[in-house]
Amino acid sequence: MARLRFEGFVIVSANGMLADAANVMPGTLKFDADKVFFSEGLDRVELVLHGRNSFEDQPNSARRNRIVLTRATSALARDANDPKAILWNPSGASFDDACAMAGVASGTIAVIGGPDVFAMFASRYDVFWLSQAHRLQMPEGQGVFPGVPERSPQAILTDWGLSADGSRILDGANQVTVTPWRRKS
Numbered sequence: 001m002a003r004l005r006f007e008g009f010v011i012v013s014a015n016g017m018l019a020d021a022a023n024v025m026p027g028t029l030k031f032d033a034d035k036v037f038f039s040e041g042l043d044r045v046e047l048v049l050h051g052r053n054s055f056e057d058q059p060n061s062a063r064r065n066r067i068v069l070t071r072a073t074s075a076l077a078r079d080a081n082d083p084k085a086i087l088w089n090p091s092g093a094s095f096d097d098a099c100a101m102a103g104v105a106s107g108t109i110a111v112i113g114g115p116d117v118f119a120m121f122a123s124r125y126d127v128f129w130l131s132q133a134h135r136l137q138m139p140e141g142q143g144v145f146p147g148v149p150e151r152s153p154q155a156i157l158t159d160w161g162l163s164a165d166g167s168r169i170l171d172g173a174n175q176v177t178v179t180p181w182r183r184k185s
């Protein structure tokens, strides 16, 4: 199989949360400039991968190949509700088999959450796009990766072999930035 590229995408609060205490992504963590960045990022990949509770909710969502992790299937199954989606249980089938069933053999895969799914691909990211809303604190939320908030997302990305390659301001008024964390060569 040709080499696949992996890119992670997420937006977190100042204290590293991707969802609130009820495990819901609140409106306060949604910013138009980040939505555009995220949507344009997913428009250039071959496949989107995420856990059953994550989704991108964008105009082009239905056009995208996707793999959804779930224990509702023992191995691999087609999603009856989405002709372009494969349901995947990693305990019953390999990732390569899931990609083959999705018809994706090369190109870029976007990993979009949640925390355990991000961690599962820790060793494979070429780049992880970490958006952060620096003015928003979510004290009771769900950490973006296992180990957050005891450790920062940045410390964990460093552990995964990635390093920050500059930051871009997406929304100055709300102090929202995006930082590409790239694999060290």
Ligand SMILES: NC(=O)c1ccc[n+]([C@@H]2O[C@H](COP(=O)([O-])OP(=O)(O)OC[C@H]3O[C@@H](n4cnc5c(N)ncnc54)[C@H](OP(=O)(O)O)[C@@H]3O)[C@@H](O)[C@H]2O)c1
Residues within 6 Å of the ligand: 009, 010, 011, 012, 017, 018, 019, 023, 024, 025, 029, 050, 051, 052, 053, 054, 055, 069, 070, 071, 072, 088, 089, 090, 091, 112, 113, 114, 115, 116, 117
């Ligand atoms: N801020 C952001 O950018 C961002 C990004 C992503 C998600 N979120 C938010 O975070 C929340 C989702 O969090 P979540 O922890 O529930 O994440 P999730 O990974 O989307 O969903 C968890 C589910 O995925 C399946 N799954 C995960 N790991 C699996 C494994 N190893 N094997 C088989 N199935 C597996 C299971 O589905 P089954 O229960 O079907 O077995 C599990 O219940 C949502 O509110 C979402 O909107 C926010």
